Structure formats: C-alpha cells, structure tokens
Amino acid sequence: MIRLPDLHNRLASHGYHTIALQAPEGLKRLLPRLAQDLQNLGYEVIISGDPCYGACDLDLNARDCADVLVHIGHTPVDETDRVIYEPWPVDGDISVINEAIPRLTGKKVGLVTTVQHIHLLPKVVELLSNAGIESVVAEPSSRTPCPGQVLGCSFHAARKAGADEILFLGTGLFHPIGIKLATGARVIACDPITGRIEEPDADRLLRVRFGLIQKAKEAHSYGIIVSSKTGQCRSDLSDHLCSLSKRAYKIMLREVTPDQLLNMGFPCYVNTACPRLAYDDQIRFSVPVLTPAEFEIVCGFRDFADYEVDEIS
Amino acid sequence: MIRLPDLHNRLASHGYHTIALQAPEGLKRLLPRLAQDLQNLGYEVIISGDPCYGACDLDLNARDCADVLVHIGHTPVDETDRVIYEPWPVDGDISVINEAIPRLTGKKVGLVTTVQHIHLLPKVVELLSNAGIESVVAEPSSRTPCPGQVLGCSFHAARKAGADEILFLGTGLFHPIGIKLATGARVIACDPITGRIEEPDADRLLRVRFGLIQKAKEAHSYGIIVSSKTGQCRSDLSDHLCSLSKRAYKIMLREVTPDQLLNMGFPCYVNTACPRLAYDDQIRFSVPVLTPAEFEIVCGFRDFADYEVDEIS
Numbered sequence: 202m203i204r205l206p207d208l209h210n211r212l213a214s215h216g217y218h219t220i221a222l223q224a225p226e227g228l229k230r231l232l233p234r235l236a237q238d239l240q241n242l243g244y245e246v247i248i249s250g251d252p253c254y255g256a257c258d259l260d261l262n263a264r265d266c267a268d269v270l271v272h273i274g275h276t277p278v279d280e281t282d283r284v285i286y287e288p289w290p291v292d293g294d295i296s297v298i299n300e301a302i303p304r305l306t307g308k309k310v311g312l313v314t315t316v317q318h319i320h321l322l323p324k325v326v327e328l329l330s331n332a333g334i335e336s337v338v339a340e341p342s343s344r345t346p347c348p349g350q351v352l353g354c355s356f357h358a359a360r361k362a363g364a365d366e367i368l369f370l371g372t373g374l375f376h377p378i379g380i381k382l383a384t385g386a387r388v389i390a391c392d393p394i395t396g397r398i399e400e401p402d403a404d405r406l407l408r409v410r411f412g413l414i415q416k417a418k419e420a421h422s423y424g425i426i427v428s429s430k431t432g433q434c435r436s437d438l439s440d441h442l443c444s445l446s447k448r449a450y451k452i453m454l455r456e457v458t459p460d461q462l463l464n465m466g467f468p469c470y471v472n473t474a475c476p477r478l479a480y481d482d483q484i485r486f487s488v489p490v491l492t493p494a495e496f497e498i499v500c501g502f503r504d505f506a507d508y509e510v511d512e513i514s
Numbered sequence: 515m516i517r518l519p520d521l522h523n524r525l526a527s528h529g530y531h532t533i534a535l536q537a538p539e540g541l542k543r544l545l546p547r548l549a550q551d552l553q554n555l556g557y558e559v560i561i562s563g564d565p566c567y568g569a570c571d572l573d574l575n576a577r578d579c580a581d582v583l584v585h586i587g588h589t590p591v592d593e594t595d596r597v598i599y600e601p602w603p604v605d606g607d608i609s610v611i612n613e614a615i616p617r618l619t620g621k622k623v624g625l626v627t628t629v630q631h632i633h634l635l636p637k638v639v640e641l642l643s644n645a646g647i648e649s650v651v652a653e654p655s656s657r658t659p660c661p662g663q664v665l666g667c668s669f670h671a672a673r674k675a676g677a678d679e680i681l682f683l684g685t686g687l688f689h690p691i692g693i694k695l696a697t698g699a700r701v702i703a704c705d706p707i708t709g710r711i712e713e714p715d716a717d718r719l720l721r722v723r724f725g726l727i728q729k730a731k732e733a734h735s736y737g738i739i740v741s742s743k744t745g746q747c748r749s750d751l752s753d754h755l756c757s758l759s760k761r762a763y764k765i766m767l768r769e770v771t772p773d774q775l776l777n778m779g780f781p782c783y784v785n786t787a788c789p790r791l792a793y794d795d796q797i798r799f800s801v802p803v804l805t806p807a808e809f810e811i812v813c814g815f816r817d818f819a820d821y822e823v824d825e826i827s
Binding site (some may be wrong): 221226229231235236237246247248249250251252260262263266289422426427429436450451452453454455460461462464465466467471478 | 539542546549561564576644733737740742749766768773774778779780
C-alpha cells in the first residue's frame with residue numbers, strides 16, 4: 202500500500218502541485234485509484250502509461266509535463282532530478298528459510314534479495330542466527346541502495362558478500378542464475394511467496410548461450426542495440442562493440458520487442474539495454490540477441506572460458 | 515530509392531557528420547543498407563529502431579545522439595530542428611483513373627493523394643483534363659506541405675477542394691472514409707497498386723462508433739490519452755477532455771498498444787494521439803477507445819448529429 206499521508210507530506214514539502222505517476226506493469230492498476238486520491242487532495246495528476254520495468258525506465262516526458270515524477274516499486278539507479286521513489290514492499294512467508302537451513306554446508310552465508318522483500322531481511326538474519334549461521338549482508342552500491350539488494354542487472358551485493366554459499370530470497374530463477382554466474386558460489390533460492398526452494402543450474406543457460414554464439418558467427422551483419430532509456434543507455438559500450446566489426450550497426454531503441462527486431466531485419470542483435478532482455482526474452486526473438494561479452498566472443502576478442510554475465514555497473 | 519548523392523550533398527552542406535536514420539515500419543529494412551552506404555562515405559550512423567508511423571513520430575533521442583535526423587518517407591508536420599526529410603515515392607499504374615472517369619457525374623473533381631504518390635498527381639490531372647474534367651488540387655497546409663496531400667490525421671486538402679466529388683489516389687479505405695466524413699462529398703478511391711476502385715461507406719464506421727459511444731457511457735472512469743510524440747501531443751485538448759468529467763484521468767503514452775491499455779485497466783479510453791488509433795485499431799483493443807468528439811458526446815457536450823472525424827490541425 203502507498204502511505205498516502207507520507208507521500209502527501211513529501212510532495213507538499215517541495216511545493217509540488219502537478220504529479221506524474223509511474224509504476225511497473227504489475228502495479229499499473231493501482232495508479233487510477235492513487236490518481237483519484239491525489240486529485241482529492243488538490244493535486245493535478247498525469248499517469249505514465251508507457252511500459253516500465255525498473256528505475257532505469259523513468260518517464261521523463263511525463264515528469265516534464267509535471268512538477269515531479271512519483272516512481273513506485275523501485276529504488277533509484279541514478280540521480281535523476283525531480284523523481285520521488287515510493288516503495289512497494291511485498292510480504293511473504295519467510296519460514297521457507299527454516300527449510301533451507303539444513304541444506305547449508307557452512308556457518309556463514311551471503312544473503313540477498315530484491316527490493317520488494319528488503320524489509321524482510323532483518324527477520325531472515327534473525328532466523329539464520331538462531332540456527333547458528335552468520336549472514337553476510339553487503340553494503341549498498343550506487344545502483345542498489347539497500348543493503349543486500351540485487352537487481353536483474355546488478356549482482357554486486359552477492360559478489361561483495363564473498364561467501365561460498367548465497368541465500369536468495371525472492372521469486373523466479375533469473376536472479377539466482379545471475380548470482381551463480383557472477384559469483385561462482387553455490388546459490389539457494391528461497392521463494393517467500395510459493396515456499397519453493399531451488400538450486401539454480403547455470404549450465405543449461407550457458408549451453409543455450411554457447412549455441413547462440415555459434416549461430417551468431419554465421420550472421421552477415423549485427424545490430425548493436427543502445428537504449429534511449431535513462432538508466433539503460435550504455436553508449437560507450439555500444440561504441441566499443443561497433444568498433445569490433447565492420448558489419449556492426451548501431452541501433453537506438455526504447456522498447457526492445459520481437460516486432461521491432463523483425464522489422465529491421467538484422468540476422469543477429471547485440472543488446473546493451475537491460476541485460477535481462479538477452480537472457481530472459483531470447484525465446485521470443487527469432488534471431489540471436491547476444492550480450493556484450495558474447496559478441497566479444499563472436500568477434501574473437503574474448504574466450505568462452507572468460508564468459509561473464511551481463512550487468513550494468 | 516534514396517538518391518544517395520543528393521542526400522550526401524545535403525548532409526555535407528551542413529557539415530553534418532553523425533547521422534540518425536529513421537523510417538516507417540515498411541521501409542525499416544532499407545536502413546542497414548543505407549547506413550552502410552553512408553558509413554562508406556565517412557559518416558557515423560545510428561539507426562532509430564523505435565516504431566514510426568509518420569513525421570509526427572520523430573525520434574528526437576536518436577537525433578540528439580547525432581548531428582541530424584534523416585527521416586524517410588514523410589513530409590514535415592512541424593518545424594522541428596535538425597531534421598532532413600527524404601521522400602520515398604511509390605509508383606503505380608494511374609490508368610486506374612481512366613476507369614474511374616466514367617463514374618464521375620460532374621465536370622470538376624477534387625484530387626487528393628498520400629505523400630508517396632504525390633509525384634503522380636500532374637499525370638492524373640492530365641488524364642482528367644483529356645477527358646474534359648477539371649481537377650481541383652488544393653494548396654498546401656501546415657501539416658500537408660504538398661498540393662493535394664492528405665494524411666490520416668488531416669483531410670484539409672479534400673475540404674479545401676470544395677468539390678462535390680473527390681478522387682482519392684492511394685491504398686486502403688481509411689483515408690477515403692475520413693475524407694467522406696470530413697467533407698460530406700462523394701469519394702471515389704482509386705488504388706494505383708491493385709487497380710481497384712471503391713466508393714467508401716462511412717455509415718458502417720458511424721454505426722460502430724455509435725455502439726462504442728453507447729458502451730462508453732457505462733464506464734465508471736476514463737483514461738484520457740495524451741501522446742509524448744512530437745507531432746501527436748494535443749495537450750490542451752486532453753486538458754479540455756479531462757475537464758468534462760470528474761472520472762477522467764490523464765495518461766501519457768508513447769505507443770498506444772492493447773497491452774498498455776489492458777495493464778492500466780480503465781474500462782474506456784479517449785485518444786488524443788494519432789487519430790487513426792481509435793478508428794483503425796479499435797478491433798485490437800478490448801475496451802472502447804473513443805475520439806475526442808465522441809467523448810464530448812458521451813459527456814453530453816455534443817450531439818451525435820454533430821459527429822466530426824478526428825483530425826490534428
């Protein structure tokens with residue numbers, strides 16, 4: 202729930218009158234009601250309807266039609282002006298941790314989670330401590346301002362923990378696989394919503410990626426995607442990648458969708474926008490969409506043994 | 515075909531070095547080759563990969579990463595800085611006009627077409643003249659800089675012709691229906707690609723729109739869409755529409771897609787972006803997407819008898 206009096210105080214303290222509202226897809230349906238509540242308090246409101254997948258995706262057009270952008274559900278990844286971040290904590294059943302404890306082999310474990318469960322970490326530390334296990338919760342970094350926080354594009358907190366075993370509290374296998382690739386540690390994923398515990402297999406992903414790299418070597422040209430989104434624009438990286446091949450062309454894209462890639466007709470793309478696109482969405486694309494490191498392998502500038510998961514630093 | 519030497523001259527005369535390229539979806543596949551040609555001439559190139567449906571849709575992000583934006587296939591709808599418009603003429607068989615001539619009842623006809631066939635108009639005028647028929651080709655307007663040109667959002671040239679009968683040279687029935695609604699004249703659509711001649715029936719569209727208006731009256735709230743695209747942003751109009759109902763909320767959107775409308779969950783939307791969205795794409799949307807005039811009817815600020823086709827002036 203949005204704490205409306207708190208938000209009202211924050212907005213009023215700055216003298217903001219016209220408010221742009223933005224939320225990720227799963228929370229967008231909250232916005233009409235929140236807009237109504239704010240209008241009842243005397244604010245003018247504009248809702249951002251564009252797709253939103255993170256704080257890398259700030260709608261500056263909407264902000265520029267308003268005094269401030271209220272961005273719901275994420276923490277800041279940069280210092281963009283006139284943006285207020287409103288958390289959206291999601292509770293769950295952390296007793297899943299008790300079931301994971303017997304699987305741990307050591308007495309020290311790295312502990313990471315995604316932003317919606319950050320508030321659960323102190324209780325998880327306590328559960329682990331009661332079982333005689335020390336939790337290492339890494340300090341914040343520039344893109345992950347909460348201790349122990351990971352993003353789909355930043356596993357800094359997992360790497361920083363420096364532990365042989367890492368407990369991930371959260372949903373899905375994307376983050377655990379990324380953590381495994383980024384750290385080499387054993388990863389145990391505990392889902393506080395479903396109660397499921399899994400140890401991710403990164404080998405399958407690597408085999409798929411290897412196949413895509415082989416296929417990409419046959420391509421006669423490459424579209425190097427650079428994002429126009431605030432927190433996903435890796436311009437220097439795209440320039441570097443373009444310099445690796447005479448057959449590479451730079452493409453600016455906002456939403457990287459199967460339709461847009463199909464319409465341009467390149468036989469292979471390299472993605473410098475959100476790292477998850479290449480990993481998570483490959484199944485939706487009809488041609489290989491490589492990560493930057495994978496394209497370096499294609500061009501002979503990197504060995505497969507030096508494979509690195511794509512992150513935005 | 516792009517006349518590369520001409521384009522090179524225009525770019526070089528301004529001292530432009532880094533070139534952003536943009537084309538509508540149907541022409542996007544030309545861009546890799548054009549990028550290669552320009553790179554061979556020493557330019558740096560960035561391709562705009564975002565969806566593009568007109569000159570209302572300029573990719574200013576790509577332009578701002580370059581010295582200039584080369585926009586292919588459309589004429590300007592505004593005076594945006596650092597944009598070069600490159601035509602993409604499409605030939606066809608204008609003998610279709612000879613077959614249409616016997617259908618004309620008078621000796622004077624308004625003549626309109628879309629930008630890709632503009633170069634065919636002088637020959638069409640000649641054909642009509644040979645048959646003793648005077649063509650009225652309206653002067654340019656601010657959004658339609660070619661004589662006799664219509665857009666999906668501007669039927670000015672048809673209205674200005676002031677004729678009882680209008681010949682439309684082009685493809686599809688959207689423009690002819692729009693012309694019929696905008697002028698009340700008899701419209702004969704001649705397709706130079708398929709050779710087909712049709713007289714559009716606007717009544718069917720009106721019946722569908724009437725049904726949508728009735729359905730929209732039951733909605734408990736309305737999302738008023740305002741576009742963040744350069745040439746589609748009708749901010750004052752969206753403010754006016756919001757003022758008509760306490761249950762109307764302003765939504766800023768770049769691409770108006772079924773997914774985005776579904777995610778926000780409004781039971782009805784009003785579109786102030788590209789007028790074609792409400793008319794052409796309604797079949798893709800699960801809820802009514804009204805035009806501005808239709809929402810005025812819903813709110814009791816306009817009679818159905820005063821129905822007006824949506825245009826951007």
